Amino acid sequence: MIVAALLKRKLALLGLVIITVFVLAAIFAPFIAPFPPEQQFFEGLTLEGAPLPPNAQFWLGTDLLGRDLLSRLLFGSQATLLVGVVANGIALVIGAVIGMTAGYLRGWAATLLMGFTDLMMSFPILLLAILLAAMTSPGLWKVAFVIAMVSWVQVARVVYAETMSLSEREYVVAVRSVGASTPRIILRHILPHLLPTLIVWGTLGIATTSLFEAVLSYLGVGVQPPTPSWGNMVNENQTYFESAPWLVFFPSLCIGFLALAFNLIGDALRDILDPTLRGRH
Amino acid sequence: MAAYLLRRLMRAALILLGVSLITYVLLFLLPADPARQVAGRTASVAQVEQVRHQLGLDRPVWEQYGRYIARLASGDLGRSYVQRSQVSELVGSRLPATLLLMVGAIFCELLFGLTLGAFAAFRRNTLMDQGIMLGAFFFVSQPQFFLSYLLLYLFAVILGWFPIGGYGDFKHLVLPAVTLGLIGTGWYARIMRSSVIEVLRQDYVRTARAKGLTRGRTILVHIVPNALLPILAMIGLDIGTFMGGIVVVESVFGWPGIGQLTWQAIQQIDIPIIMGVTLVSACAIVLGNLLADLVAPLIDPRIRLK
Numbered sequence: 262m263i264v265a266a267l268l269k270r271k272l273a274l275l276g277l278v279i280i281t282v283f284v285l286a287a288i289f290a291p292f293i294a295p296f297p298p299e300q301q302f303f304e305g306l307t308l309e310g311a312p313l314p315p316n317a318q319f320w321l322g323t324d325l326l327g328r329d330l331l332s333r334l335l336f337g338s339q340a341t342l343l344v345g346v347v348a349n350g351i352a353l354v355i356g357a358v359i360g361m362t363a364g365y366l367r368g369w370a371a372t373l374l375m376g377f378t379d380l381m382m383s384f385p386i387l388l389l390a391i392l393l394a395a396m397t398s399p400g401l402w403k404v405a406f407v408i409a410m411v412s413w414v415q416v417a418r419v420v421y422a423e424t425m426s427l428s429e430r431e432y433v434v435a436v437r438s439v440g441a442s443t444p445r446i447i448l449r450h451i452l453p454h455l456l457p458t459l460i461v462w463g464t465l466g467i468a469t470t471s472l473f474e475a476v477l478s479y480l481g482v483g484v485q486p487p488t489p490s491w492g493n494m495v496n497e498n499q500t501y502f503e504s505a506p507w508l509v510f511f512p513s514l515c516i517g518f519l520a521l522a523f524n525l526i527g528d529a530l531r532d533i534l535d536p537t538l539r540g541r542h
Numbered sequence: 543m544a545a546y547l548l549r550r551l552m553r554a555a556l557i558l559l560g561v562s563l564i565t566y567v568l569l570f571l572l573p574a575d576p577a578r579q580v581a582g583r584t585a586s587v588a589q590v591e592q593v594r595h596q597l598g599l600d601r602p603v604w605e606q607y608g609r610y611i612a613r614l615a616s617g618d619l620g621r622s623y624v625q626r627s628q629v630s631e632l633v634g635s636r637l638p639a640t641l642l643l644m645v646g647a648i649f650c651e652l653l654f655g656l657t658l659g660a661f662a663a664f665r666r667n668t669l670m671d672q673g674i675m676l677g678a679f680f681f682v683s684q685p686q687f688f689l690s691y692l693l694l695y696l697f698a699v700i701l702g703w704f705p706i707g708g709y710g711d712f713k714h715l716v717l718p719a720v721t722l723g724l725i726g727t728g729w730y731a732r733i734m735r736s737s738v739i740e741v742l743r744q745d746y747v748r749t750a751r752a753k754g755l756t757r758g759r760t761i762l763v764h765i766v767p768n769a770l771l772p773i774l775a776m777i778g779l780d781i782g783t784f785m786g787g788i789v790v791v792e793s794v795f796g797w798p799g800i801g802q803l804t805w806q807a808i809q810q811i812d813i814p815i816i817m818g819v820t821l822v823s824a825c826a827i828v829l830g831n832l833l834a835d836l837v838a839p840l841i842d843p844r845i846r847l848k
Contacts, residue, residue, distance in 0.1 A: 272676065379553075380560040383831070385823035387786035388816070391808055392568045468683060476684045476790060480805075495687055506695050513688030520683035528679070 263460075266533045267526065276525035279518050283470040287338040294332040295320070299487050302327045312498075312505045324498050324508055334515060340490035341519065344405045344483075345471030352470065354465050356416025357455070361447055363417075364424025371421075378417045386411040390473065391482050399485040408473045416462050423458060427451050455535035465527030468520040475516045491516045496535035550835070554828045559611075561824040565817060566610065570603045574811040577615065579623050610817070617823075619812040622807075629818040632803060637822075639709060640788060640799035647784065648777065649721025655730025656773065660766065662731065663738035665803050674731060682728035686787050689721045690794040707796035718795040723785050726780065733776055737769040744768075771840055778834030785823040 267273045286293070296302075305313060305327030313323045321330040359378065364373040393407045427433060428451065436450055477483030478492025486493055491512040498508035577594035578585070585593070594600050598609060613620065619629035623794065662674040681689075697717060698706045704717050741747060750760045788801030796802075800819055807815035 272672075275661050364775075374558075376559075380564075382782075383566075383824050383827045384561055385785045385820060385827065387789055388804065388808075388820055388823070389565075389568075392565070392572070392816075392842070395808070395811075396568065396571055396573070450820070472683070472685055474788075476687070479685065479687050479790070494686070495691075498685075499691070502691055502695065503699050506691070506699075509691045510688070510695075513685060517680070517684045517688055520685075521680055524627045524679050524683050 263530070263533060267529055270529045270532075272525045273529035276522035276529070279522035280408075280526070283338050283342060283515075283519055283522075286335050287342050288290035290335040290339060294331045294335045296329040298328065298333045298336040298489050300328060302329070305329070306487070310526040312501060312508060314505070316508065320323040321511055322505070322507055324494070325501055330494075330508065330511060333494060334491070334511060337489040337491045337494055337512065338515070340401060340484045340488055341471055341474055341492070341516065344401055344408065344474040344490070345467050345519075347402070347405040348408035348412060348474070349463065349466040351406065352412035353416055353459060354467060355409065356401045356462075357420050357452075357459060359413070360417040360420025361424050361451065365428050365443070365447055365451065366419045367425075374417075375421060378414055378421075381411070382418075384411075387476070389475060391480065394477060401484060401488070404474060404477065404483050408470050408477070412466065412470055412473065416459075416466070419458055419462065420455060423455055424451055427454055461527055461531045461534060464523055464530055468523035468527065472516065472520050473524070550832055554832065556823065557828055558824055562611065562614070562817070562821055563607065565820045566607050567603065569813045570606070572811060576623055576813055581809070607845070614821075619818045622812055622815050624807075624810045624812045625815075629814045632815060633800065633818050633822055636798060636800050636803045639797060640792075640801065642715065643718055643788065643792070643797060644784060644800055646719030647722035647726065648780075650720050651726030651730050652773070654723065654727040656734050656770075658727070658732025659731035660769070663735045663742065664761075666739060668810050671735075675735070678728040678731040680728070681724050684725065686721065686725065686790040687794060689724055689763065690718070690791055692720055693717050707794070709796070709798050714795075714797075718791050718797050721791055721795075722784065722841060725787065726783075727782075730773065730776065731771060734769065737772045738765060741765050741769045771837070774837045774840075775834040778830040778832070778837070780825045781830035785826060 267277065297337055302323065303317075305319065305323035307313065312325055312327070313319055315322045319329050319331070321334065324330055324333065359374050363374040363378075390407055390411045393410060394404065397403045397407065433446060433450055441450075474483055474490065475492035475495075478490045479496045481493070481496055484490035484493055486497065494512040495509050498505070498512075502509045575590075577590050577597065577599050580597065581590045581593040591600075598606055601609075610620070617630070619633070621627065622629055622632060625632065658674050658678070662671040665671045694706065694717060702826050704713050708714055747760065747764055750764045753755075755763075783838075788799060789805055790801075791797070792799050792801030793805050800822070803815065804819045806812070807819065
């Protein structure tokens, strides 16, 4: 039903198409990439050692080490998608657990948990992420974990507010009065009502986490070379940006379109799933 | 109101204390040796140990943190390990550049965002509206370094209208401010659009039109001022995003502000500076949030500050 509603919206459809293309690129990168992503070509650089513009052999040109840019972009989609999706998944779980616990239990537990959430809201999160990333050794999963650590806050606040209002409803009071246990109430009677919110944040959040990956990798503290990610490709190639701007623009555009796609779908989902918004947009 | 403010300020102080504690512990856990940095590469082991003792770095972490907070309470942010000057002086000397950039960026995002958002709302569900909203989505989805390099390439390298980077007159400000502003433009356009649509549904707008006010006057006097209130709250909440954005934008444009200072300090693991800029940014964010909460009752009189 949700999918059918999504397919009717032009912008959401555009988002779905973009994501499908990127996911297929990530899965089939080893089969469709014209060259191995780390192979340096002698003929991939000019005699002066500068990268080549797009040509018949290297469709999107070569990078500063004479590697094929198209192949690196295809393989780069793996790191970017993996980190974005995993980071957002972890953030969603942390945010939901904290928000539901605080919203249902109230009292000192809520004061403590939401106090900590407020504290995280006031943190300059890019700085926090950089510090966390600098502490751990590099690796895709660690980058995802670091991004999750700074991304759960919004989810926790939204889930907290909704759980508070849900736990006041009569049906919850009724199941409580017949003696249902707290975990059972939360999991069977509150969580299902939070699903629309979690679906919306699960989609919109990927836009934020993959942009975060891009910025961290661009700054050199995210996904580490030689593993290509769209962010670290910009980092590597930015010294050539005046003479070979495509080396910066192609990976950047990939990130931008990926985030755009998740934003478009997330926004459409919010429209579909939240009846109070219907007709206002 | 006074009691509310007092309670909010105490809460803000608690939050800042928490931020300082977390940052301090994280920095302590970093695999780096500050004593070696201060003593210099050529120093002997004995000299390094002496420096370690002088700086109190051989003490347990909670004692070091206690001393840091005690000095902070008297307004002392400590001394940079690498640049040898007071952190407060370093931050103070960079602050005007960042504030200038911030004012420029907010001006751009309000100018573009509010105009486009209001325009889209009045032309709701037309091709123009959809185009503006797609554009808004496009800009909020771009990584800051892309817009930085795109504008730099188009307007500095190709057209040569603006300098490639640096700090000085108005021309240097335009590109970095527009870069930061364009990302915000997307958010403001979306909020302004739904805010105007909300106001358009109100009875007082129908009354204004019914009593014979012209369309232009209704828009200027009744619609826009009421639609602007949610935007005020938005500016306050925006400061956190801005603090993240300046690290990238300032380093691409060579803008000598807090962002560049932060990035240098991180690369040199200059702990006192990192602590200082973290606290300054957290202060800005906390104040921004407070501002947003204070304007909330203006937007919706049903909200009471408790």
